[in-house]
Amino acid sequence: MSEQTLKRIFGAFAVLVVLWGISAVFSSRGGRGPSGGADVAAVFEGLDATTVEAVEIDGPTHTLVLERRAGVWMTGPYPADSSALDRFWRALSQAQVDRLVASNPASHARLGLSPDSARTLRLTRSDGGTSTLLVGKSGPTFPSTFVRLPDQDDVVVISQDLRTPLTRTPANWRDKTVVRIDTSAVARVVIERDGNSYTVERGDSTWVVDGEATPRTATTGLMQELTRFVANGFLEDGSASELDPKRVTALDANGDTLATVLFTGEEAPLHARIPGSDLIFEVSDFQVQRIAPELATLRPEEDPGG
DSSP: OOHHHHHHHHHHHHHHHHHHHHHHHHHSTTSOSSTTHHHHHHHHTTOSTTTEEEEEEEOSSOEEEEEEETTEEEETTEEBOHHHHHHHHHHHHHOOEEEEEEOOGGGTTTTTOSTTTOEEEEEEETTSOEEEEEEEEEOSSSSOEEEEOTTOOOEEEESSOOHHHHTOOHHHHBOOEEEOOOGGGOOEEEEEETTEEEEEEEOSSSEEETTEEOOHHHHHHHHHHHHOEEOSEEOOSSOOOOSSOEEEEEEOTTSOEEEEEEEEOSSSSEEEEOTTOOOOEEEOHHHHHHHSOOHHHHSOOOOTTO
16 A cells, blocks of 8 residues: 555544544533534533522423522422422533434424423523523433423433423422421420320430330331421312311420421321411321321330230
8 A cells, every 4th residue: 555545544534533523522511412402502501509590480281480589499488399409400400412303393292392382491590691491301211301492493302301390380399398307406205196195205225105115116207207297288278177186396405395296187188287387288197197106106015925
């Protein structure tokens, strides 16, 4: 093979390397993909809970607004659910544009991106800038989602599940925490139910009722619920039941009240509330039995051989 032929081969190879490099640049974050990909990628640049002030989600069934007020994310007058927010910010901050999947407007309905099927995500940034993105169906692999910009026909697939948080109902965006306390500070728990009042006290090595050690399973469930008692939902219409009332009060070593929760109802869902608050939570009987156990379950287990 002549020297001139080798030069031509190496020259062609060099051109291919350059073209491959350009393609890699456009397929990486910040300048990726074919038409529309780079613009979508720009929407996700620098997004997290500290760089966004407000989020508006507009869908076929409801509109939701999340706002950061004094450092706390709120949905209307209520605190937003921290777990839902964590998943939402993770999806935004880790989103990568994968590839262009369609450019024909006729494909929008099939991908959930037509005007009557898409979720519109509007973000107001801390610097005053705004971004709008249309979010469609889940993509071909999990997690992935079809998205496009409002003024573009190009549809791209991103590497995160952005559809799930945008389809949450307004009630599911609200924080459902009924009570949360540091149980290491709890010295006594007074339980009022079934016409009785009894106290679970912290002993030297275990919890006791009337001076006798309680079964570990009962007090473990009680402490776990006091650590963070999370409701299943909210009573939106009607009034709370007044039947079968129960009260749980946690106190510290000085006798100061750390938390009080009231429960009512005989049929699921049961109702929970904090004294002085108009907010009514819906909870399960299983949860109530853990945080307000019957006296019999707190008695020492009988020795079968006794």
